[in-house]
Amino acid sequence: MSAVGEVAIEAHELRKSFPVAAGWRELLHPKQRREALRGISLRLEKGRILALLGANGAGKTTLIKILCTALLPDAGWARIFGHDVVTEPMAVKRRLGMVVNEERSFYYRLSCRANLEFFAALWDLHGEAAQRRIDEVLELVGLRSRAEDRFDRLSTGMRQRMAIARGLLMHPDLLFLDEPTRSLDPVATRQIHTFIAEELVARQGKTVVVATNNLEEAEALAQDLLVLRRGEVAAAGPLAEVAGEGRERLLELLGSTSHDTEAAEEMRP
Numbered sequence: 001m002s003a004v005g006e007v008a009i010e011a012h013e014l015r016k017s018f019p020v021a022a023g024w025r026e027l028l029h030p031k032q033r034r035e036a037l038r039g040i041s042l043r044l045e046k047g048r049i050l051a052l053l054g055a056n057g058a059g060k061t062t063l064i065k066i067l068c069t070a071l072l073p074d075a076g077w078a079r080i081f082g083h084d085v086v087t088e089p090m091a092v093k094r095r096l097g098m099v100v101n102e103e104r105s106f107y108y109r110l111s112c113r114a115n116l117e118f119f120a121a122l123w124d125l126h127g128e129a130a131q132r133r134i135d136e137v138l139e140l141v142g143l144r145s146r147a148e149d150r151f152d153r154l155s156t157g158m159r160q161r162m163a164i165a166r167g168l169l170m171h172p173d174l175l176f177l178d179e180p181t182r183s184l185d186p187v188a189t190r191q192i193h194t195f196i197a198e199e200l201v202a203r204q205g206k207t208v209v210v211a212t213n214n215l216e217e218a219e220a221l222a223q224d225l226l227v228l229r230r231g232e233v234a235a236a237g238p239l240a241e242v243a244g245e246g247r248e249r250l251l252e253l254l255g256s257t258s259h260d261t262e263a264a265e266e267m268r269p
Contacts, residue, residue, distance in 0.1 A: 008174050008207040009044040009067065011078035016062050016071065036062040038231040039076070044209070044224060046081075046173070049201055051222030051239070052211040055254045058228035060211040064176050067209075068098055080174060097172035099163045099180060108152040112143060112162060115151055119166050137165040140199065157188030164195070174207045175200065181217060193220055215250055219243065227254075 016037040019030035037059050044050050054060050065071040067078055069089040077084065083091040106115050113134055120130040138144045141161040146154065154162065160180060167175055177196070181189040200206045210221055218225060218239070225242045227235040227250065235242045235250070243250070 006046040006081075007043060007079075008046045008048075008081060009042060009050075009078070009209070011043075011067070011076065012041050013076035014040040014063065014066060014073045014078060015075040016066065016073055036231050037066075037073070040228070040231075040233060041076075042226055042233075042236065044207065046207050047201065047205050048223045049197065049208045049210065049221055050224045050226060051218035052209055052226050052228065053213070053215065053218045053250075053254070054228035054234075055213050057230075058213075059231040060213075060228060061178070062231075063228070064098075064178060064209070064211055068096060068176060069093060094170070095172060096174040096176065097167035097170065099167040099175065099177045106151050106159070106162065109150060111148045111150055112138065112154070112165075113147045115162070116166060116169065120169055123170050125169070133169060137168045140168065141165045141195070155188075157184050157191070160184060160188070160192065161195075164192075172206070174209070176209045176211070178211045179213070180210060181214075189217075193217075196221060213254060215254060 014037050015035070017033040017035045020032045020034045022030070022032060040059070040063055042050075052060050052063065062071065066073050067080065067085060069085050069092050072086060077086070079085065080092045081095050083095070085092050107118070110118070116134045116137070117130060120126070120134065125133065135144065135147075138147050141164050143158060143161055143165065146158065151159070151162065164177075164180070167177075180196070181192050184192065196208055196210070201208055210217070212218055222239050225235065225237065225239045226233065227242065
């Protein structure tokens with residue numbers, strides 16, 4: 001969030017609200033709306049790690065979906081490497097990858113390789129080029145030897161590494177990771193953290209946004225911090241600067257967020 005260097009993410013006054021039905025009679029025509037984002041602005045330089053920190057319901061998921069072009073903002077604007085997320089969605093998608101902490105999008109009975117072949121095909125990557133890239137990403141995440149194993153035989157940590165491999169398939173410059181170490185043991189968590197910091201950022205020069213509600217994870221990984229509270233920016237800046245305000249204050253912000261905003265979003269189709 002410094003003012004020097006190439007800008008990976010820039011957003012200004014992003015707002016988003018969702019309809020909330022007071023009862024079954026309002027399911028089709030709800031009269032109320034709940035604000036998920038209330039004027040979020042941010043700036044992140046290329047090659048840095050941003051921790052998007054907030055309790056459940058703070059607006060993290062909504063913000064990421066807008067930046068990934070999966071949701072349209074009600075107001076404000078956002079750019080990824082200079083490309084507007086609303087008017088240039090395909091240019092934005094070509095620059096980013098998304099890693100979520102779930103395995104529902106993988107095919108459990110297919111091998112790791114077959115799963116990645118499917119996702120590569122969605123991006124029109126086929127044949128020898130696809131196989132080379134699949135081998136590369138499996139090597140990067142330490143799963144080359146498990147390429148032919150069925151997905152359902154992988155441990156939780158390996159499944160998370162597969163999610164990262166999928167996110168890296170198309171050489172993204174910007175990677176979003178949504179709670180990347182949830183449900184992982186301390187050893188697997190440390191391995192994921194090391195891979196993000198040393199391989200993705202330090203060696204490959206990628207920009208990474210990690211959404212988490214875990215302050216320890218933010219402190220272990222991030223260079224910059226954006227703390228959300230009820231859809232608003234509660235604190236933002238370099239980690240050392242924000243943390244200097246006091247750990248108790250950050251914990252207070254994390255513990256005082258309503259769950260309503262993202263709960264409303266999750267009810268949407």
